[in-house]
Amino acid sequence: MDQHNALYRDAAADYLALARLDGKVFAIAGAGGGIGRQTARALRQMGGRIVCIDQNESRGRAVSDEVDAGLIVADMTDDRAVEAALARIVDEEGRLDGIVDIVGASFGAGLLEADADLVKRNFDLNLHQAMSVTRHGANIMSKSGGGTIVLVGSVSGMSSLPNQIIYGSAKAALHHFVRCAAAEIGHLGVRINAVAPGYVRTERMIERFPAESWDEIAANTPLQRGGETPDVAGPILFLSQNLSSFVTGQVLVVDGGLTSPIRALRDSSARQIAGRA
């Protein structure tokens, strides 16, 4: 108890300094996509130096040019390519302080239609590559005192959404991986967390869903709208900043309340029941 009291610090922290990323180098994998582009902008605005990684050169370059970042073209499902990409960042930039791994996509299908190849593709892209990134990233960052890793899960890993059984199972495993990895690598100074977005209006998702679907999503969401990419980039930024220095092993749901149990209270009869209770 005395020892804890001796360590108790009540001086005002410099919260602006905790928010800033000046002098730090971040790898953003999957930077060329909707959430990736917005995340690159967020980390750059806070002073971070960015290296974009994407398998699609033109998408990656559009973002790296915009935020004055480096670019590495790599397929992150290839474990050796992941190791080489992260090592190259340390060679060229002199350090690596954080990784945001946004790579992932849903190859949707019901269980009875899914073949073994579809299952493998879902798990390679949404789980196995994130494990490679974490393993190699934690090894590298532990040598310079630590760093942050932020992965992107999904509400599909928390709820049974139609045709998301395979993708959702991979994302659920990713969420559990975050909790387990945090326990293993915390002593190295490496924090690992994830965000779990709901429906986010990236270019890909806007193409995929008709306007009526977005209306339905809004109607079923407490905040009455689908997510926009800055809604997700903000929490990713927070988990990469020293503002979250005591947060690890968490999956932060970013869905406007879509999966929240309080949703039931929107129904007027449920409100009446709650009022009587």
Ligand SMILES: NC(=O)c1ccc[n+]([C@@H]2O[C@H](COP(=O)([O-])OP(=O)(O)OC[C@H]3O[C@@H](n4cnc5c(N)ncnc54)[C@H](O)[C@@H]3O)[C@@H](O)[C@H]2O)c1
């Ligand atoms: N958009 C949503 O509504 C939503 C909801 C929940 C979770 N997510 C998750 O968010 C993440 C990104 O979503 P998004 O909507 O920005 O996707 P997106 O398709 O716009 O971007 C993904 C980027 O990753 C790159 N990429 C894909 N495979 C790669 C590989 N093997 N190696 C390197 N780069 C690769 C693509 O070229 C692309 O630039 C994914 O993990 C997705 O599962 C998205």
